[in-house]
Amino acid sequence: MIQHTDQARKSGKNTLKQLSVTGRRSDDSTYTFLLHPDARILYHSDLENDVALVETRFYQEGFSDEEFKLHWHFGLEHLAGPEIFVNDLQPFDLVCYTGFPDQRDKLGDRPIVRSGRIASDPKFNYSWDNDYRGQCIAYEGFSMGGSSGSPVFAPPRGLQRIPNSRHGYLVGVNAGHVKQSKGFAGTHSGVSFFYKSTVILEILEQHSILSMSTVDQ
Known part of the structure; x- marks a missing residue:
């Protein structure tokens, strides 16, 4: 704690x-x-x-x-750097995240893995209101209590040497979900969000633990 x-x-x-x-x-x-x-x-x-x-x-x-x-x-080689979000990650790309929500395997004390699709443009930071909310990306998926802080992984897309293909990356840290503001106010909207992996790299750099020039982007 x-x-x-x-x-x-x-x-x-x-x-x-x-x-x-x-x-x-x-x-x-x-x-x-x-x-x-x-x-x-x-x-x-x-x-x-x-x-x-x-x-x-x-x-x-x-x-x-x-x-x-x-x-x-996860190692540094698994983290997506800034260029991945600009050039390789796209809306509707698949993302996967693990966690221990209420629906976890309680008998075996094991997490469950869920998936979703990137909903906002990864080139830009997402905000669910009119305020700046940090380096976020929205995804279509049901993040719930027990999943916050979990790694968000974008599996490989396509095949090697096929155009528009890419490697898999750890792309962020799961953060939470957006609630409905109208209709069924306060309920899960079906849209969740995560902080980009660039936040991790920048923390390491700001505290002189990592020079971002050493990271393969």
Whole structure:
């Protein structure tokens, strides 16, 4: 759990109370690592980009060196850079996202994977009202509670060496959904949104962790 208030976020004085990383190994056994309370929490300079990166500093107590490993994780090579959103990602492209909504596999304690289609033009930032809302993209899909913060992946399109084809990319961080303003006010509109992966790259760059010139775009 991260204690999080607008005032604390703006001042950079957040307190990491408790945060754990849980996953499954290749043999389907589970692990849970507790993050160190001194792990840094990094934000984007534009607070509308509501994404936080947490430094992966773990407690290793009770784990051997072999056990103390994440089974798999996304690397920088999987992140879509700015050029992907300008030249390769298109409206109606398929996106997939995982999460633990109420419809998850409760018996096996496993997430479910859902899909949708990009609804706004990826070249531009999406806003569901008349205000700037950060580096968002809208997609047609039912994001619900338990899916916020999940990675959003755009699977490969087409075939190698076929025009208009592209590789698959991690394109963003799932954020939420847009509610109906008329008719069935307050209900899910069927449109959700995510923050672009460029927000992650910019956070790394702003905190001198990454030079974006080293990222294959």
